[in-house]
Amino acid sequence: MKPVSAWGRLSNDLHDVHVLTDRSHVATVLAAHQPGLAFGNGRSYGDVCLNPHGNLWHTTGLNKFMAFDDATGRLVCEAGVLLRDIQRLFVPRGWMLPVTPGTQLITVGGAIANDVHGKNHHAVGSFGDHVLGVSLARTTGEVLSLDWTQTPALMGATLGGLGLTGVIVTAELQLRRVGSPWLRTETLPYQGLAEFFELADASEHDWEHTVSWIDCLAGQTARGIFMRANPMSAPQAAAMPSLKAVLAAHQQKTHSQPLRMPFVPPLSLVNGLSLKPFNMAYYELQKLKSGFDVAHYEPFSYPLDNLQDWNRMYGPRGFYQYQSVVPREGGQLAVQAMLDAIAASGEGSFLAVLKTFGNREAKGMLSFPEPGVTLALDFPNRGQRTLQLMDRLDAIVREAKGRLYMAKDARMPRDLFEAGYPRLSEFLAHRDAGISSAMSRRLMGV
Amino acid sequence: MQHMVIIGATSAMAEHCARLWVQAAPVRLTLVGRDEARTRRVADDLRVRSPQSDVQVMTSDFADATAIQRTVSHIVAQAAVDVVLIAHGVLSDQGTCQDDLLACDAALQINGVSPVLFAEAFAKPMVAANHGTIAIIGSVAGDRGRKTNYVYGAAKGLVSRYAQGMQHRLAHTGVKVVLVKPGPTDTPMTSDLKAKGQKMASVEQVAKDIVKGIASGKPVFYTPGIWQIIMLVVMHLPRFVFNKLNI
Ligand SMILES: Cc1cc2nc3c(=O)[nH]c(=O)nc-3n(C[C@H](O)[C@H](O)[C@H](O)COP(=O)(O)OP(=O)(O)OC[C@H]3O[C@@H](n4cnc5c(N)ncnc54)[C@H](O)[C@@H]3O)c2cc1C
Numbered sequence: 001m002k003p004v005s006a007w008g009r010l011s012n013d014l015h016d017v018h019v020l021t022d023r024s025h026v027a028t029v030l031a032a033h034q035p036g037l038a039f040g041n042g043r044s045y046g047d048v049c050l051n052p053h054g055n056l057w058h059t060t061g062l063n064k065f066m067a068f069d070d071a072t073g074r075l076v077c078e079a080g081v082l083l084r085d086i087q088r089l090f091v092p093r094g095w096m097l098p099v100t101p102g103t104q105l106i107t108v109g110g111a112i113a114n115d116v117h118g119k120n121h122h123a124v125g126s127f128g129d130h131v132l133g134v135s136l137a138r139t140t141g142e143v144l145s146l147d148w149t150q151t152p153a154l155m156g157a158t159l160g161g162l163g164l165t166g167v168i169v170t171a172e173l174q175l176r177r178v179g180s181p182w183l184r185t186e187t188l189p190y191q192g193l194a195e196f197f198e199l200a201d202a203s204e205h206d207w208e209h210t211v212s213w214i215d216c217l218a219g220q221t222a223r224g225i226f227m228r229a230n231p232m233s234a235p236q237a238a239a240m241p242s243l244k245a246v247l248a249a250h251q252q253k254t255h256s257q258p259l260r261m262p263f264v265p266p267l268s269l270v271n272g273l274s275l276k277p278f279n280m281a282y283y284e285l286q287k288l289k290s291g292f293d294v295a296h297y298e299p300f301s302y303p304l305d306n307l308q309d310w311n312r313m314y315g316p317r318g319f320y321q322y323q324s325v326v327p328r329e330g331g332q333l334a335v336q337a338m339l340d341a342i343a344a345s346g347e348g349s350f351l352a353v354l355k356t357f358g359n360r361e362a363k364g365m366l367s368f369p370e371p372g373v374t375l376a377l378d379f380p381n382r383g384q385r386t387l388q389l390m391d392r393l394d395a396i397v398r399e400a401k402g403r404l405y406m407a408k409d410a411r412m413p414r415d416l417f418e419a420g421y422p423r424l425s426e427f428l429a430h431r432d433a434g435i436s437s438a439m440s441r442r443l444m445g446v
Numbered sequence: 447m448q449h450m451v452i453i454g455a456t457s458a459m460a461e462h463c464a465r466l467w468v469q470a471a472p473v474r475l476t477l478v479g480r481d482e483a484r485t486r487r488v489a490d491d492l493r494v495r496s497p498q499s500d501v502q503v504m505t506s507d508f509a510d511a512t513a514i515q516r517t518v519s520h521i522v523a524q525a526a527v528d529v530v531l532i533a534h535g536v537l538s539d540q541g542t543c544q545d546d547l548l549a550c551d552a553a554l555q556i557n558g559v560s561p562v563l564f565a566e567a568f569a570k571p572m573v574a575a576n577h578g579t580i581a582i583i584g585s586v587a588g589d590r591g592r593k594t595n596y597v598y599g600a601a602k603g604l605v606s607r608y609a610q611g612m613q614h615r616l617a618h619t620g621v622k623v624v625l626v627k628p629g630p631t632d633t634p635m636t637s638d639l640k641a642k643g644q645k646m647a648s649v650e651q652v653a654k655d656i657v658k659g660i661a662s663g664k665p666v667f668y669t670p671g672i673w674q675i676i677m678l679v680v681m682h683l684p685r686f687v688f689n690k691l692n693i
Contacts, residue, residue: 021634064487065494
């Protein structure tokens, strides 16, 4: 038994950990140690990757590549491979993962089980749109080969299936061509949500990556920074010889030890005293950078990956992330209502991210992305106060017919879950009876 | 291309060394394992990482001197060897070894005798070529016997003493002998210890040290380096103190 926490550090319960290392033995381990749950790199915030006092199957030992076709960009690998390892190997060869979340330190299996999305959702969809097939071990001891033509239902349940349909052992992914590791970026400050939506609408056609940061303490006058970027082709990058030196410096930096939060501060460093000045300073700093620029994809896409264990700054009680998506219609009102509720509560969020999703339904039965606008907020855990605020946010999301993201959740009530995920009953038929998580017990009863 | 040979290629440490090698430059790699399917999987992974490398797979009986000789002769006949990394081993359970003489025998064979035989078989052709590095993975456990794992420790101690003698013998040749002494490392072999909460070095870090140590031809080194100091203390504890320790 070993204490295990998810990224939000809200709990640290004991788990019976089984390390998976040999892909041909996965089904045997599952059959022998069940009920249990797969655990990737623990980058989910809440309880979706936890199974307190029960079995946890660690997958990061399943880290082998299996095959790559340089003509088509199809990659077959084990499910414990980190997205970063794929990116660092293939970007220099002209291939890249089409979709990555805000951190590359997650596993392929975790990316599939939460059907993660990136800043380019409006252009290319979510991670699952690029998964061609998987092999899935079940606790019965069998291993199934899944794809979209032979087994569409189990495939759709496994994509975004929160690890509840079996353990993904291997996956076949479609990579996409890239001309360089560089992005051409533009940073634009905005005032108020109307301006945000204008920018988002104007950018979706011509910009592949869009995201914005919003100062959620500014209330009605919500101000923020909108960032958009496009990959640079090889000739474009070659036309800027100064990039070579920057790239060399960047590689030096990323391959040396990243900075690390050295200890858990006794109190959260994120509090009323620090938040307001931080948000103001961040806004002013980013505003200074407004205009066009060139960025390497790593610092642009994964700004926090070089600050290891940054989640410790929230102190020993951990923190919640609250991410919702609400339909575009009424979306602006709903987001404004959430910002107002936060401003009124005095519970700031260190990192508030606002982005529009494209007009496409995800393929997974429980996938989070849907057409609309998504807001992600971090709240230090201050007990009852924090929970009450999130209850108020729930009401707004429910009213707007939105849903919350399970990868981030640790507390949503069952009715909100059921309302947000209408394909739930279809999904339940595909669950593996030998798999259970803290979240599945909380939201599905078993 | 450099020719690297790995004995025990499915060991996590060896596999990570191989990843670092192919990442630095295309190489010719000969992977030797006991289990063909598992060794092939390591090879496939390395081929994806480095399509320009030439990765070969071989299997061998690791407990039989004749088989070892045959394997090594076959490898050196294919291409001159630049580096051989002898990395295999199993973390035998001390209790089982005490109860069961066959288990004890097997543990001594695979962790002690077998690596020595491989090193000896490679030494001859490499000395004839007057070139190359023979690296053997020992263990901090080989430095001082202690009640919780002295069968494993004794086998690793054999490897240490053997490497020392071999270094003496080859001191004036072009062949280098490198002895690596890793502390507890986070690998499948130690997952039980990890589950019990023991702090361990990451296999990536240890592999980095090994690759660097081999390149520089250091005769003996600990990884992570802190173990050099720890073992200095452990080895010099007076027996009356040491015997009181529950380690
Ligand atoms: C800084 C940061 C930024 C983030 N940004 C984004 C973002 O922009 N977009 C986004 O979508 N998400 C984002 N996330 C969330 C993160 O992408 C997801 O939580 C991801 O699923 C974590 O993957 P993991 O490998 O750590 O898996 P874990 O968190 O360990 O597990 C996640 C789920 O996957 C299951 N699972 C893991 N491996 C397997 C397997 N082999 N087979 C079956 N099930 C498995 C687990 O049971 C669990 O249900 C972010 C997280 C962080 C920390």
